[in-house]
Amino acid sequence: MDKSRQSLAPAGMIEKLGGMVNKKRFIHSLGVMQMAHGIAEKFGLDGKKAACAGLLHDCARDLKPRKAAYFIKKYRVKFDPVSKKIPALWHSFLGEFVAKEEFGVNDREILEAIKYHTAGNAAMGQVAKAVYIADYSEINRKYHSSEKIRAKIKTKISLDELVRLVLKDKIAYLIEEGKLIHKDSVDMWNKYNHNI
């Protein structure tokens, strides 16, 4: 790993994550760390915080079922009826507790960024926005829409407009595929497009 990457988050944290997720996910996580840091710098946010949240955003993605059950029970995590049917969402809701317990993270903005990185949330803060965009557009994402967002990041665009474009792509994909859409994504769409 090059030095610039290492300096974005404590080496111990990076190493620990490497032992908790599969290789592809680890590489993706490092990509999100770097991208979230870059986005934060562009918009005058706390780069270290964004980098840490980016690194840890998928920390619950490869949890063993027994460990996941432990976190659900301990933190009384409740899944609404739609979430129950979207397994890809679960790691977001468990991730904040894994980050807390396994990595000693207590920062509210970092935990929120982890929690909201998949479905989004109308009330997400600035660091969460950076991670939401970075998760979709980090350098290892090869699909066309992620390349499009990467190009947009380099233009004179606002952070909220970037968030809106990512959300639009995500919702369009879900509709195209006939998949469920979580209410947090719908609320976010209404907020970012109609300020309601």
Ligand SMILES: [Fe+2]
């Ligand atoms: Fe994720």
Ligand SMILES: [Fe+2]
């Ligand atoms: Fe991710």
